[in-house]
Amino acid sequence: MENQTLSRRNFLKSSAVTGTVFSLGFYWPNDAKSAKIIQATEADNFGVEMNSWVHIDTSGKVTIFDHRAEMGQGSYQAVPQIVAEELEVNLSEINVVFAPGDSKKYGNQVTGGSSTVRGSYKNLLKLSATAREMLIQAAATQWGVPKMECYAEGGHVMHKPSGKRKHYGELVEAASKLVAPKDVVLKKRSDYKLIGKPLRRLDTPLKTNGTAVFGLDKHIPGMLYAAVERNPRLRGKVKSFDDTGARKIVGVKNVFKVKMGVFNTYREGVAVVADSTWAAIQGKKALKVEWDDSGFEHLDTEEIYKRQAEALQTQEGLLFKTQGEPSEIIAKAAKKIDVIYETPYQYHAAMEPLNCIAHYQDDKLEIWGPIQAPEWVQDYISKEMSIPREKVIVNMTFLGGGFGRKAFMDYPHEAAVISKEIKAPVQVVWTREDDATQGPFRPGITYRCEGVISNGEIDAFKVRMAGQNNDHWRGGKKDVANRSTSEGFLKPYMDSIKNLAIMDVPFETPIPTMWWRSVYASTNGFAYESFLDELALEAGKDPLDFRRAYLKEERLQKLIDKIQEVSGWKDRKKGDGYGVAITECFASTVAQVVKVSRAPAGGVKIDKVWAVMDCGWYVNPDTIKAQIEGSVVMALGAATIHQVKFKDGMAVDNNFSTYQMPRITDIPPIEIYIMDNDADAGGVGEPGLPPFAPALTNAVFDLTGKRIRTLPFSLQAV
Amino acid sequence: MAKIILNINSKKYPLEADPQMPLLWAIRDLAGLKGTKYGCGVAQCGACVVHLDGEAVRSCVTKVSRAVGKKVVTIEGLSETNSHPVQKAWQDIDVPQCGYCHSGQIMSAAVLLREKPDPTDQDIDDAMAGNICRCGTYLRIRKAIHMAAEVQKKAVKG
Ligand code: FES
Ligand code: FES
Numbered sequence: 072m073e074n075q076t077l078s079r080r081n082f083l084k085s086s087a088v089t090g091t092v093f094s095l096g097f098y099w100p101n102d103a104k105s106a107k108i109i110q111a112t113e114a115d116n117f118g119v120e121m122n123s124w125v126h127i128d129t130s131g132k133v134t135i136f137d138h139r140a141e142m143g144q145g146s147y148q149a150v151p152q153i154v155a156e157e158l159e160v161n162l163s164e165i166n167v168v169f170a171p172g173d174s175k176k177y178g179n180q181v182t183g184g185s186s187t188v189r190g191s192y193k194n195l196l197k198l199s200a201t202a203r204e205m206l207i208q209a210a211a212t213q214w215g216v217p218k219m220e221c222y223a224e225g226g227h228v229m230h231k232p233s234g235k236r237k238h239y240g241e242l243v244e245a246a247s248k249l250v251a252p253k254d255v256v257l258k259k260r261s262d263y264k265l266i267g268k269p270l271r272r273l274d275t276p277l278k279t280n281g282t283a284v285f286g287l288d289k290h291i292p293g294m295l296y297a298a299v300e301r302n303p304r305l306r307g308k309v310k311s312f313d314d315t316g317a318r319k320i321v322g323v324k325n326v327f328k329v330k331m332g333v334f335n336t337y338r339e340g341v342a343v344v345a346d347s348t349w350a351a352i353q354g355k356k357a358l359k360v361e362w363d364d365s366g367f368e369h370l371d372t373e374e375i376y377k378r379q380a381e382a383l384q385t386q387e388g389l390l391f392k393t394q395g396e397p398s399e400i401i402a403k404a405a406k407k408i409d410v411i412y413e414t415p416y417q418y419h420a421a422m423e424p425l426n427c428i429a430h431y432q433d434d435k436l437e438i439w440g441p442i443q444a445p446e447w448v449q450d451y452i453s454k455e456m457s458i459p460r461e462k463v464i465v466n467m468t469f470l471g472g473g474f475g476r477k478a479f480m481d482y483p484h485e486a487a488v489i490s491k492e493i494k495a496p497v498q499v500v501w502t503r504e505d506d507a508t509q510g511p512f513r514p515g516i517t518y519r520c521e522g523v524i525s526n527g528e529i530d531a532f533k534v535r536m537a538g539q540n541n542d543h544w545r546g547g548k549k550d551v552a553n554r555s556t557s558e559g560f561l562k563p564y565m566d567s568i569k570n571l572a573i574m575d576v577p578f579e580t581p582i583p584t585m586w587w588r589s590v591y592a593s594t595n596g597f598a599y600e601s602f603l604d605e606l607a608l609e610a611g612k613d614p615l616d617f618r619r620a621y622l623k624e625e626r627l628q629k630l631i632d633k634i635q636e637v638s639g640w641k642d643r644k645k646g647d648g649y650g651v652a653i654t655e656c657f658a659s660t661v662a663q664v665v666k667v668s669r670a671p672a673g674g675v676k677i678d679k680v681w682a683v684m685d686c687g688w689y690v691n692p693d694t695i696k697a698q699i700e701g702s703v704v705m706a707l708g709a710a711t712i713h714q715v716k717f718k719d720g721m722a723v724d725n726n727f728s729t730y731q732m733p734r735i736t737d738i739p740p741i742e743i744y745i746m747d748n749d750a751d752a753g754g755v756g757e758p759g760l761p762p763f764a765p766a767l768t769n770a771v772f773d774l775t776g777k778r779i780r781t782l783p784f785s786l787q788a789v
Numbered sequence: 790m791a792k793i794i795l796n797i798n799s800k801k802y803p804l805e806a807d808p809q810m811p812l813l814w815a816i817r818d819l820a821g822l823k824g825t826k827y828g829c830g831v832a833q834c835g836a837c838v839v840h841l842d843g844e845a846v847r848s849c850v851t852k853v854s855r856a857v858g859k860k861v862v863t864i865e866g867l868s869e870t871n872s873h874p875v876q877k878a879w880q881d882i883d884v885p886q887c888g889y890c891h892s893g894q895i896m897s898a899a900v901l902l903r904e905k906p907d908p909t910d911q912d913i914d915d916a917m918a919g920n921i922c923r924c925g926t927y928l929r930i931r932k933a934i935h936m937a938a939e940v941q942k943k944a945v946k947g
Contacts (some may be wrong), residue, residue, distance in 0.1 A: 084816075145826075183918070192806075210934065227874050264899065264921045271880070271881075272883050272885075274885075274888065275879070275880050275884075275885055275888075276871055276880055276890050277888070278885040278888030279871055279876040279879045279885070279891065280824070280864060280865065280867070280871040280876065280878055281822070281824020281825070281864035281865045281892050282822070282824070282865075283888050285826075285889060286822035286825070287826070290821070290823070296818070303840075319792055321807060322807075336818065347813050347814060347819065348818050349807070349814035350807075352830075402825070413859075421889075421923060422826070422828050422834070422887065422889040422890045422921065422922070423826070423889045424827070424889070469889075470887060471826070471889025472887045472923050472924060474923075491946045499825075502830060503828065503829045503830055503831070591848065656919075695884060697883065697886055697926070697929070700925055700926070700927070700928055701886055701924045701926065702930070704922075704924075704927060705925055726829055726830075726831050726833060726834035727828075727829050727831075727834055729920060730831050732834075733925070733927075733930065734918050734921065734927075735914060735918055735920070735922075735927040735930060738915045738925075738927045738928055740928070741928060764834065772885045779801075
C-alpha cells in the first residue's frame with residue numbers, strides 16, 4: 072500500500088510512464104442522477120478526462136481512486152473492499168490514491184452525511200463487475216473458447232475445462248480495446264468473499280508507524296508556515312495592529328492583514344508568516360490587534376438560552392409537518408405534558424487542528440490539506456479569487472478527524488490568500504486555541520415539547536425547536552422551517568401519531584454554526600426520544616413497548632426485537648437503571664440501551680451500552696462497530712462533559728484543559744450488533760451518535776427518578 | 790538561535806534552533822519527522838508523546854534544549870519494521886480510526902508495557918489517561934494493550 076495523494080498533473084505523468092493501462096471510469100453528466108461507465112477510448116466523446124476510478128496496469132496492479140476523504144470512518148477500506156469483490160482481485164494488489172477534487176469525474180465528493188458507501192456502492196459494484204467481464208472476455212477471445220467457460224479469481228482469468236489461466240496484467244491491452252458491456256450480472260450477497268467480512272483496514276499499518284500523511288504532515292519544497300490571529304468575536308474586522316513584537320521573533324518573515332470568507336460573510340485576521348510553525352505561533356502571540364466588530368452583538372450563553380426559551384413561549388414557529396389537530400387537543404386537554412429540553416453548542420475538536428497548504432503561482436492555485444469537501448473548495452475559491460475552476464487543484468490528505476468541520480472552505484481560502492500575498496507555498500496552521508474558539512460550532516438548541524396522553528396512547532404530539540439554522544449561512548431561505556427539524560426522529564412516527572406538529576421557531580445569533588457529526592439528529596434525538604420516554608411514563612407503558620406500538624415496519628420491529636433480546640430488556644426490573652432510545656440518521660436506524668447504577672463515590676456510573684445498527688447493505692462489520700464505538704464516545708462527551716460557552720461574544724474555553732474530553736477512564740463497555748438484510752445501504756459514520764444521550768438520560772430517570780432535560784449534565788452530580 | 794545536535798532514533802540531526810522551541814516543532818519542522826503530532830501544545834492530549842532516554846514525555850512542552858545529549862525516540866523509531874508488540878496489537882484489532890492520536894497512544898503504551906509487562910485495567914487507566922482520542926478508540930486501545938502484553942510475554946519466554 073502506498074499512501075499518497077496525486078494531483079491530476081502528476082497522475083498523468085505517472086500513468087504515462089506505466090504505459091498501457093486498462094481503465095474504467097465514471098462519467099457524471101451534470102444532470103444525471105447516476106453515473107455512466109466509460110472507457111478511456113470513449114472519454115473524448117464525453118469531453119472528460121479519464122484517469123478516474125479503477126486502473127489495471129500490465130503488471131496486474133490495480134489502482135483505485137478513492138473519491139472520498141478518509142477521516143477515520145473507513146472509506147480507505149470500504150471503497151477497495153467493494154471494488155476487489157466484483158473485480159475478483161486480492162485486496163493486497165490494490166493501491167489506493169486519494170482522488171483530487173473534481174466533481175466532473177468523481178461525482179459528489181463531499182464526505183458528509185455518512186454517504187461514502189451508500190452514495191456510490193452500486194456504481195462501484197457495477198464498474199468493477201464490468202471490468203471483470205471485459206477481462207474474462209479478452210481471455211476467452213485469446214484462447215478461442217466460449218466466455219461462459221471462463222471465470223475470474225484472484226486477479227486471474229481461468230478456463231475451467233482446460234485449467235488454463237491468465238494474469239489480469241496480460242489481458243489489460245486486449246480488454247482496453249473491448250466495448251464495455253451494458254448490463255453485467257452482479258454477485259449475490261451470499262457469494263461475497265470480501266464484502267460483509269471484518270477485514271483489516273488497509274490504512275492501519277500507516278497509522279502505527281507514523282507514515283500516514285495528514286494535512287499537517289504534508290511538506291512542499293520552499294514552504295513557509297503561517298499562523299493567523301483572527302477576530303475572537305468570530306466576525307468583524309481588523310481596525311489596526313502593531314507587529315513590532317512579532318517581527319522581532321527570529322524566523323518571522325512577514326506580517327499582514329488577511330480576509331477569509333465564511334460562506335457569505337468574511338472574517339479578518341492578521342497573518343504571521345515564518346520559517347517554522349513555532350516561529351509563526353510565537354509571532355502571532357506577540358501581535359497586538361485592535362478589532363472592529365461594530366454591528367455584532369456580544370452574546371453570552373445565558374442570554375442565548377433565555378431568548379430561545381422566550382421565543383418558544385411566544386411564537387408558534389414555521390411549520391415543518393403537521394397532521395390532525397394537535398394544538399386544539401393540547402389547548403383543551405385537562406392534563407398535558409409541556410417540557411423544555413436544552414442542548415449545548417458543541418465544538419468539533421478533531422485531533423488534527425485545521426491546517427492547509429496553498430501554493431499560488433502563475434494564476435494557478437494548488438492546495439493540499441485535510442479536506443472533506445474538495446469540490447466546494449474549488450468552487451468557492453475559484454469564485455472568491457477569480458481563478459478558473461480548473462486551475463484550482465485540491466489534493467486530499469488523510470484527515471485527523473473531521474466531524475463536519477473540515478467540509479468548510481474558510482481555512483483553504485485563507486491559505487490561498489496568504490500564498491498569493493507572499494508568492495510562495497505556505498502551510499497555515501491553526502493552533503488548538505484557534506481551532507477551539509473560532510467555530511463554526513454545532514448550534515445549541517432549545518426544544519419545547521407538548522403532548523397529551525389518553526387511554527394509554529399519544530393523543531397529541533407537538534414539538535418546536537428554537538436554534539440556529541445552518542442553512543442560513545449558505546443563503547438558505549429564512550421564511551421556511553429548518554429542513555432538519557425532524558432529523559433523527561423516526562419517520563414512521565410521523566404517520567402513526569395521528570395528531571402531530573413539528574415546528575421550527577426561527578432563531579439567530581452572530582455565532583457561526585454548522586453541521587457536527589450527525590448534525591441535527593444529535594440534538595433533536597435527545598429532545599424527541601426523551602419526550603417519548605416521558606409520554607410512555609404518562610401512559611403507564613414500558614418505554615420500548617410504547618415505541619414499538621408506533622413503529623410497525625418490519626425492519627423496525629426486528630430491530631426492536633434485537634435490542635430487547637441482547638440487552639435483556641424484559642428481564643430488568645423497574646428502577647434497575649435501564650434506558651432506551653431509537654433514532655434514524657442518514658438512512659440508518661440505531662437502537663441503544665444504556666444501563667447505569669449508583670457510583671460508590673456518589674453520582675451515577677454507566678455500566679454498559681448495547682447498540683443495534685440497521686444500515687442495510689454493508690461492507691465491513693468491524694468498521695461499523697468501530698464507528699459506533701466512536702460515536703458513543705463522542706456522544707458521551709457532548710452529553711456529560713463539554714459544551715461551548717460564550718461570554719461577551721467569544722467562546723470561553725480554548726483548549727483541552729478547560730474544554731475537557733472523554734478519556735479512557737470514562738468509557739463503558741459497548742456491545743454492538745448489526746442487522747442483516749438486503750435493504751439499500753445506509754450511513755455508518757454518524758448514526759450511532761444520536762440515540763446515546765437520550766438512552767443515557769432515560770436510564771438515569773429509571774434509576775433515580777430525576778429527569779435530565781438540559782445537556783451536558785454531570786454524572787457525578789446526579 | 791543555537792546550533793544543537795539531536796539524537797533521534799539513533800541518528801544525529803545537527804539543527805539550528807531557538808533553545809526555547811518545543812522539542813515537538815524541532816522534530817517536525819527541523820528534523821522533518823512528521824509522525825509525532827501536534828494536538829494541543831499544552832500537555833493535555835498526548836498526541837506529541839516521544840521517548841526521552843526511555844521516558845514518555847510530551848514534546849510540546851519539552852524545550853528542545855532539554856533533549857540535547859539525550860536519546861529521543863519517535864514513533865518512526867519505535868521499531869524497524871512496524872513490529873513492536875504494541876504496533877502489532879494495534880494492527881491486529883484495527884485500533885486507529887483517523888489515526889492522528891495514535892503515534893502518541895502507541896508511544897505511551899510502549900513505556901507502560903516496559904514498566905508493567907502485565908498491566909491491569911487500572912494501570913492502563915493511569916498510563917493512558919493523558920492521551921485523548923477524539924475518534925473514541927479507547928475500548929480498542931485497552932484491548933490492544935492487553936494483547937500486546939501477551940505477545941510480549943510469549944516473546945520473552947521464547
Ligand atoms: S500536543 Fe503535546 S500534549 Fe497535546
Ligand atoms: S483515532 Fe482519531 S483521534 Fe484517535
